[in-house]
Amino acid sequence: MDAWDGEEVPARGIAGFWRRLGAFVIDVIVLGIVGMILGALLFDTFARMGIYARLIGFAIALAYFGVLNSRIGSGQTLGKRWLGVRVVDAQGQLLSLPRALLRYTVLSIPFFANGLPVDPGMAMGSVLGYLLALIVFGGMFVTVYLYVFNRRTRQSLHDLVVGSYVERFDSPARPVPFPTMWRGHLAVAGLLAVAALGVPIAANHLAQTESFADLMPLYRTLSSQPHVMTAQVARGWASMNGRTTRSLQSSLQLDAPLIGDAAMARRIAQRMAEADSQIAQENAVVVRLVFGYDMGIASGWKAHVYSYKPEELR
Structure with missing residues (x-):
């Protein structure tokens, strides 16, 4: 027993x-x-x-x-x-x-x-x-x-x-x-x-919530961009001294060492601004370009972050 x-x-x-x-x-x-x-x-x-x-x-x-x-x-x-x-x-x-x-x-x-x-x-x-x-x-x-x-x-x-x-x-x-x-x-x-x-x-x-549904078209747009293997997109916010800053953020894993390509980052940011129905409410558009590997047993990454004000992307 x-x-x-x-x-x-x-x-x-x-x-x-x-x-x-x-x-x-x-x-x-x-x-x-x-x-x-x-x-x-x-x-x-x-x-x-x-x-x-x-x-x-x-x-x-x-x-x-x-x-x-x-x-x-x-x-x-x-x-x-x-x-x-x-x-x-x-x-x-x-x-x-x-x-x-x-x-x-x-x-x-x-x-x-x-x-x-x-x-x-x-x-x-x-x-x-x-x-x-x-x-x-x-x-x-x-x-x-x-x-x-x-x-x-x-x-x-x-x-x-x-x-x-x-x-x-x-x-x-x-x-x-x-x-x-x-x-x-x-x-x-x-x-x-x-x-x-x-x-x-x-x-x-x-996925049925409004915030997530709004990001899905943008996710697919970014995923289809040249050299992009995987994409992540999210809304973020930060509060300092009583002031809240909102941002539309993306992180893109690339298939080539292009993290220093400022022109590419700007094009991505413009796509994000054009595709986001709530861009008027954002204070910044942030693009993170990533080049690296994940083997499961070890990983290594190189990244560069670009930030733009929505009005700079028009």
Whole structure:
């Protein structure tokens, strides 16, 4: 009979929360250093790739975690090796390479997929929107929940999918099987996945508001400009000494090192002023040109900000 997760249950050297977290932080730092070195050497190449640079980062991380967490690497990444833990299956055997690769894929897909440049109109209230919400938000919610609250086996979503455990490797092996997870966690995980489906519903409700609807045509206009890979547009305000300053702001990721092109920034600002029905209420039009990369494991950016008064753009 299953006991509540907080009760004492015989364990077979299950790695604790802080050991696993510490090992993961070390591994993230190692991968970050690798990504930063590659980014410094190939900055322009990765920057021109846009979102596809994440595929490079994913491939590097997949090779690192997949190979080292398998029997090839004795079930230990550098972080796990330094903190005395390793990945094994229910029988205490090291994982095969395909199994270890699948384990990391399940863990990483929600995080690498988060922030993909998807048109808001396509992502809200559509099948694609619900699928992304389930993968990104559902995957992250369930992974974090199990990692924190599944104290009996410390298995998170990626461990459950492949049947793996993370055990302490610096303590004597115990001749007892691994404990089983409290089944109530599966019910909570299911509720979290369902809750994630509420994200596109909330986003669709937001899209119906007047302020958001006014910005959508401008977003699409900016997204279609030459050299623009992704666009963000928002209204901002600042208050100082009792005076409030309103601004229409955009941030554009470019596929070329044109952040110093003042003429391009001015053309963008003019497009913004022409397309905004509320431009008369704004005190400034701000354009941020960005050139850089995001590999998931590391990122680097160069940016230049331009600000204009609406009357200067006529």
